[in-house]
Amino acid sequence: MxxxxxxxxxxxxxxxxxxxxxxxxxxxxxxxxxxxxxxxxxxxxxxxxxxxxxxxxxxxxxxxxxxxxxxxxxxxxxTCIEIPSGLFIAAEKGKFRESELPLGKGELRCLxxxxxxxxxxxxxxxxxxxxxxxxxxxxxxxxxxxxxxxxxxxxxxxxxxxxxxxxxxxxxxxxxxxxxAKLFSRCAARGFTYYEHGHPFHDKFRLHDSGDVGLGQLPVTDKLAYWFLTRSLTSQDMSDSKKDPAYIKEVSVEALKGFPEKMVEMVKATDPNALYLTELWYxxxxxxxxxxxxxxxxxxxxxxxxxxxxxxxxxxxxxxxxxxxxxxxxxxxxxxxxxxxxxxxxxxxxxxxxxxxxxxxxxxxxxxxxxxxxxxxxxxxxxxxxxxxxxxxxxxxxxxxxxxxxxxxxx
Ligand SMILES: Cc1cc2nc3c(=O)[nH]c(=O)nc-3n(C[C@H](O)[C@H](O)[C@H](O)COP(=O)(O)OP(=O)(O)OC[C@H]3O[C@@H](n4cnc5c(N)ncnc54)[C@H](O)[C@@H]3O)c2cc1C
The missing domain is CATH 3.50.50.60 (FAD/NAD(P)-binding domain)
Known part of the structure; x- marks a missing residue:
């Protein structure tokens, strides 16, 4: 950095x-x-x-x-905008249903x-x-x-x-x-996507859940969006592949089959220098x-x-x-x-x-x-x-x- x-x-x-x-x-x-x-x-x-x-x-x-x-x-x-509200978007029988995502009282921002x-x-x-x-x-x-x-x-x-x-x-x-610390059975990919003409997500925290895959998205500024994706950990995720942006993008897009196009496009457009895949420890x-x-x-x-x-x-x-x-x-x-x-x-x-x-x-x-x-x-x-x-x-x-x-x- x-x-x-x-x-x-x-x-x-x-x-x-x-x-x-x-x-x-x-x-x-x-x-x-x-x-x-x-x-x-x-x-x-x-x-x-x-x-x-x-x-x-x-x-x-x-x-x-x-x-x-x-x-x-x-x-x-x-350096970042305040996020006043959130949407929880859960997959049910092939469709995504929206409800309010509780954020707690007070200030939430993505830094x-x-x-x-x-x-x-x-x-x-x-x-x-x-x-x-x-x-x-x-x-x-x-x-x-x-x-x-x-x-x-x-x-x-x-x-x-x-x-x-x-x-x-x-x-x-x-x-x-x-x-x-113990290794958890899931991993997380994270990235920043830059939108030259502003992103379409406004000031909302969006959390999609399909059961197997969770995808969160938050605005950092009007033009920069942060996303994170959690899914099951595979042995390849623990190899050197986890450092390869092409691999991270490919498996993340693969995991998002059936997700709204806007979210898939966001992951596809991620800056390769701002892509990370990590195991989760606790x-x-x-x-x-x-x-x-x-x-x-x-x-x-x-x-x-x-x-x-x-x-x-x-x-x-x-x-x-x-x-x-x-x-x-x-x-x-x-x-x-x-x-x-x-x-x-x-x-x-x-x-x-x-x-x-x-x-x-x-x-x-x-x-x-x-x-x-x-x-x-x-x-x-x-x-x-x-x-x-x-x-x-x-x-x-x-x-x-x-x-x-x-x-x-x-x-
Ligand atoms: C996928 C993911 C998403 C997360 N999202 C959030 C979030 O949205 N909000 C939130 O609050 N938290 C989040 N966290 C947790 C947060 O990132 C960590 O809790 C936080 O970074 C911990 O900071 P730290 O300084 O304790 O450890 P680290 O950030 O791991 O820093 C440890 C430092 O010690 C150095 N170090 C290690 N060993 C040695 C050594 N032997 N000698 C000298 N230096 C050494 C390392 O190089 C490193 O710089 C997330 C974590 C993950 C994995």
């Missing part, structure tokens, strides 16, 4: 205060939240540039609240991921993000009990605090003892309910904590909330620590990280439970699982959009 690489001028080896592993949405947002509280941190990102894989991201009212607390929402609002990453990165001090720094291991120093990170080139970094924002296959979450709700998420002064956030399938479009929003809560908890306890060093300071840091985990656990548990139950309803191999998913959703999540009515609080 075009986000400028930050100068890697600082010597990053040796001792550091706070190291954030991973420069995705969560890592950048966490560094920014800490910066807003006057706390310095260092972000280590393994890629040579800040990546914005997945082109678009749906941001719901809770996500916008977090972006407001981070101070980047006004800039981002200028370009690139704009989100850029806004977060640009609000950081220039020396914060270090690209091309892959963390290959983390151990505890046997004398001081501080975490020690090793980079791919052998550089050792001893940190006071490590925050693992390194995504689904996180090295840091393994270190703190979280079970690995952590089970019971893993989230019982995982520790913290070991000493090492903690996890974002997908490293709560990877979830995108059925309620909350992984990114929840990652922004993590960032705000984590920075708030840390800054309160660091203030109490004042100039003290040694064991007392370490104890207060551990308390702060413990409070953060406590505050986030139930929030992300409910998000992951709702997502998990929706996943069960998509299971066409077992009527029992499908029924369990439907019953669970009716009994526990009467208000399907209740998850968007959440404020993580001020920094």
């Amino acid at each position: 075009d986000c400028q690489a930050k100068d890697n001028v600082m010597n990053i080896g040796g001792e550091q205060d706070i190291v954030i592993v991973g420069g995705g949405i969560c890592g950048l947002a966490t560094a920014l939240a800490l910066h807003r509280k006057g706390i310095r941190s260092m972000v280590l990102e393994r890629s040579e540039s800040l990546r914005a894989a997945g082109v678009g991201i749906i941001m719901q009212p809770n996500g916008w609240r977090a972006l407001d607390h981070l101070g980047v929402a006004p800039k981002l609002r200028q 370009k991921r690139r704009e989100l990453m850029k806004a977060l990165a640009e609000a950081l001090p220039a020396e914060s993000v270090h690209l091309g720094c892959r963390v290959v291991s983390i151990v505890t120093d046997p004398l001081t009990f501080d975490p020690v990170l090793q980079l791919h080139d052998g550089t050792l970094i001893k940190a006071k605090i490590v925050i693992g924002c390194d995504g689904v296959n996180s090295i840091i979450s393994k270190f703190v003892g979280v079970n690995s 952590r089970t709700p019971w893993d989230i309910a019982r995982a520790k998420f913290r070991k000493g002064t090492v903690v996890v956030a974002g997908d490293a904590m709560h990877a979830m399938c995108p059925f309620i479009s909350q992984g990114g929003g929840a990652s922004l909330e993590d960032a705000v809560v984590l920075a708030r908890c840390l800054s309160e306890k660091l203030k109490q620590a004042g100039n003290q060093s040694g064991d007392r300071r370490k104890m207060l840091i551990e308390e702060a990280l413990g409070l953060y985990v406590k505050e986030r656990r139930m929030r992300v548990f409910w998000l992951s439970l709702q997502t998990y139950l929706i996943g069960l309803t998509m299971d066409n191999t077992s009527k029992m699982k499908k029924a369990l998913g439907i019953a669970g959703l009716i009994l526990v999540f009467g208000d399907q959009k209740g998850h968007t009515d959440y404020d993580c609080g001020h920094l």
Whole structure:
């Protein structure tokens, strides 16, 4: 992506205060939240540039609240239109029937991921993000009990605090003892389609469901539309083909047989450079309910904590909330620590990280439970699982959009 690489001028080896592993949405947002509280941190990102894989991201009212607390929402609002209403279009006996798609109360927009990453990165001090720094291991120093990170080139970094924002296959979450994320039986293709003379979708979120295939479409601007398609995962989707835009387009168009022509044309006209196919990973709700998420002064956030399938479009929003809560908890306890060093300071840091985990656990548990139950309803191999998913959703999540009515609080 075009986000400028930050100068890697600082010597990053040796001792550091706070190291954030991973420069995705969560890592950048966490560094920014800490910066807003006057706390310095260092972000280590393994890629040579800040990546914005997945082109678009749906941001719901809770996500916008977090972006407001981070101070980047006004800039981002200028990049995308508000989406006030939605249509649910379900296939029934060969015909598509329309009904209202509930969107929850408040602001919903579809952001370009690139704009989100850029806004977060640009609000950081220039020396914060270090690209091309892959963390290959983390151990505890046997004398001081501080975490020690090793980079791919052998550089050792001893940190006071490590925050693992390194995504689904996180090295840091393994270190703190979280079970690995699980592979879901479906995959998602996503893309941007540009319409020179404006798209015909107005300001509506459209969600088509044919049982086997789900197709969502949202306007980003008057001329740019974002779409996502979910379908069963095949072995070819997990091979190198998933990086080939021609393959992604071909199988997506194939999956859309019988869908309205306007939607098929949208997928056919997708910019090949803005096409992605991804497997879907998730952590089970019971893993989230019982995982520790913290070991000493090492903690996890974002997908490293709560990877979830995108059925309620909350992984990114929840990652922004993590960032705000984590920075708030840390800054309160660091203030109490004042100039003290040694064991007392370490104890207060551990308390702060413990409070953060406590505050986030139930929030992300409910998000992951709702997502998990929706996943069960998509299971066409077992009527029992499908029924369990439907019953669970009716009994526990009467208000399907209740998850968007959440404020993580001020920094
Ligand atoms: C198909 C799909 C659609 C989605 N749609 C939405 C949506 O509409 N709305 C929404 O809110 N959420 C959505 N999500 C979820 C959202 O994308 C994620 O929750 C969010 O990107 C998580 O951000 P993160 O920073 O935690 O992880 P990531 O974005 O995965 O970032 C992790 C970063 O860490 C780096 N890294 C990994 N390992 C190391 C290492 N060892 N050393 C250094 N760096 C490392 C990676 O390179 C990467 O940059 C969707 C997800 C998928 C799969």
